[in-house]
Amino acid sequence: MILLYVATLALFLLSLAADRGKTVKALRAGTRMFLNLLPSLLAILILVAAVLTPLGPETIRGWLGAESGPIAYVIAAAVGSVALIPGPAAYPMAGMLIDSGVGYPVIAVFITTLMMVGIVTLPLERRFFGTRVAVARNALSLIGALVIGLTMASVWSLL
Amino acid sequence: MSSYLARHRIDLMIIVLFGLVFVLSFVFGWEGGQRAAASFRDFALEMIVVLPVIFLLIGLVDAWMPNEVVARHTGDGSGWKSSLWMILFAMLQVGPLYGAFPVAGLMWRKGTSPRNIFIYLGAFSTLKLPMIGFEVGFLGLKFTLLRAALAVPVFLVMAIVMDKAFGKTFVVNDMAASRPRDSAPATHRPPNPTAG
Structure with a gap:
């Protein structure tokens, strides 16, 4: 993170030294893209916060821990696809789930869908790639996450 | 500027509406609203820490x-x-x-x-x-x-x-x-x- 800041700042200063006009134009283009993305992003984050907060980490833990067998995978995939949890919060939660007895393959499905599938950010993704591509990418990612989980389930004990 | 407002009017309406709800939930001590506001703050922090840098970088790479x-x-x-x-x-x-x-x-x-x-x-x-x-x-x-x-x-x-x-x-x-x-x-x- 700090690396990203330092590298970007260095590039920016370098660019400024090399060509002032070009840098100002680059800065303007970046700002314009950011400002165009900001309203829909904020709106989505607000809706997610408003709708999903009542479901808090406790509830999600309850759901994922309650079932075992095939249903556990389905629940993990569904929750992971819908939830929007920043990585730094998701991994401790996954660790707690393991401690409370949830299997590693189910966690793999949960983590993978959490990272690859974004149902709530679909309106945003649509604006970049179009509806068909966005939906297909999410659907394939969901299938992929289940493949990862099921493969993990079959090889985990062999390793 | 006005075209910006027009193009994003639905998103901006959501932001203003829920911004009001968040503020009011602190005024009237509504716990559900405060919790939602807190988790929105977490999302927004994650976003605001990374995205401006990424867009600056995109602008620079685009130019050079x-x-x-x-x-x-x-x-x-x-x-x-x-x-x-x-x-x-x-x-x-x-x-x-x-x-x-x-x-x-x-x-x-x-x-x-x-x-x-x-x-x-x-x-x-x-x-x-x-x-x-x-x-x-x-x-x-x-x-x-x-x-x-x-x-x-x-x-x-x-x-x-x-x-x-x-x-x-x-x-x-x-x-x-x-x-x-x-x-x-x-x-x-x-x-x-x-x-x-």
């Missing part, structure tokens, strides 16, 4: 990196070695997946092939090094290595399928078009030079 170089190394017919570079590049990234979409837009404008863009998105969402660090810490090395090893073939196959299905018509909207497209030809990727 010659399209021709990007197209030659990561474009159509650049082979699987270029895919390896896409994966390594994605691993060095930070932030949520929606931060990768504008980067994908930049790549597309510069001539990166659809397959490589999908590989980038796959690697971004499953192999980011900062994430891997967290994952090893909380879930152990065995889990992390196995999940990562399984994720690679999954997103490679996905990229091939997506390329087969959508590669011909693939377009990324760059979000920079605050003016109509035709008055901003510089942001247009030339798909076929003959069309002028």
Whole structure:
């Protein structure tokens, strides 16, 4: 993170030294893209916060821990696809789930869908790639996450 | 400015409406609203820490990196070695997946092939090094290595399928078009030079 800041700042200063006009134009283009993305992003984050907060980490833990067998995978995939949890919060939660007895393959499905599938950010993704591509990418990612989980389930004990 | 407000009016209405609800829930001590406001703050922090830097970087790369170089190394017919570079590049990234979409837009404008863009998105969402660090810490090395090893073939196959299905018509909207497209030809990727 700090690396990203330092590298970007260095590039920016370098660019400024090399060509002032070009840098100002680059800065303007970046700002314009950011400002165009900001309203829909904020709106989505607000809706997610408003709708999903009542479901808090406790509830999600309850759901994922309650079932075992095939249903556990389905629940993990569904929750992971819908939830929007920043990585730094998701991994401790996954660790707690393991401690409370949830299997590693189910966690793999949960983590993978959490990272690859974004149902709530679909309106945003649509604006970049179009509806068909966005939906297909999410659907394939969901299938992929289940493949990862099921493969993990079959090889985990062999390793 | 007024066109900006008009174009984003629904989103802005949601923001203002819920902003009011959040404020009122503190005034009247409504706990549900306060909790929602708190988790919105967490999301917003995650976003505001990463996104401005990413967009500054996109602007700089857009201005300095010659399209021709990007197209030659990561474009159509650049082979699987270029895919390896896409994966390594994605691993060095930070932030949520929606931060990768504008980067994908930049790549597309510069001539990166659809397959490589999908590989980038796959690697971004499953192999980011900062994430891997967290994952090893909380879930152990065995889990992390196995999940990562399984994720690679999954997103490679996905990229091939997506390329087969959508590669011909693939377009990324760059979000920079605050003016109509035709008055901003510089942001247009030339798909076929003959069309002028």
